[in-house]
Amino acid sequence: MDNLSPQTLSIRTAQPDDVIHLLRIQLDALRALCIHDYTPEQIEALVGRNIRYSSLGGNRREITLVAEVDGVRVGLCSLLGDRITALYVHPQFARRGIGTQLLNAVERMAKTHNIKILRVAASLTARPFYQANGYRVGGESYLVADRGLRIPYINMKKYLLFSFNLMEF
Known part of the structure; x- marks a missing residue:
């Protein structure tokens, strides 16, 4: 894995x-x-769905984080309540740790909002990524696209651990 140094990723x-x-x-x-x-x-049904239903910037309750390498946008992760609604890394920057850093940032944000469980409808492609980051499979489901085309996805969740400072008690 070709991880990026902390200086190049923001x-x-x-x-x-x-x-x-x-x-x-x-x-x-x-x-x-x-x-x-x-x-x-x-794939094209998912592409069309993303174009039609993208809430990036449209839903005020959804928080989207952007990953940049040297000022170039290379990834994003969105959180709406207790759900990760999107996590994408541009193919040219995939498998370099960017997705993991975005996920970690969203998990930290969720903890600050007292969210105890994060949920995600993961693609079959993303399943191993989420599992490697502590998410558990809750079952398979299907998105039904135009003309009844079924697109499988995996319901996953992660229990967030909270750290406590014993000096506060």
Whole structure:
């Protein structure tokens, strides 16, 4: 794994002018990284769904974090309540630890909001990633796209551990 040094990666809260760039990351990631787990028809249905229903910047309760390498947007992770609604890394930057750092940042944010369990509807492609980060499989389900096309995903969850400072008691 080619991890990036902490000096080159930064994570920040998304701004309205990020939306087009983040949508592009999602589309490129779906088309390049999911080809072994989904048919071309399923991938294009997911791409179309992301374009139609993207809440990046549209839902005020959803928090989206952006990962940048040397000022270039390379990934995103979104949290809405106790649900991770998106986690994508551009294919050119995949498997370098960026997704893990985004996930860790969202988990820290969830803890500050007193969220005890995080849930995610993970793609088949993302299942091993989430499992490696402590998420447990809760079962398989299907998204039904246009013309009844079924797209499988995995319901997963992680119990967040809270650390306590015993000096506070």
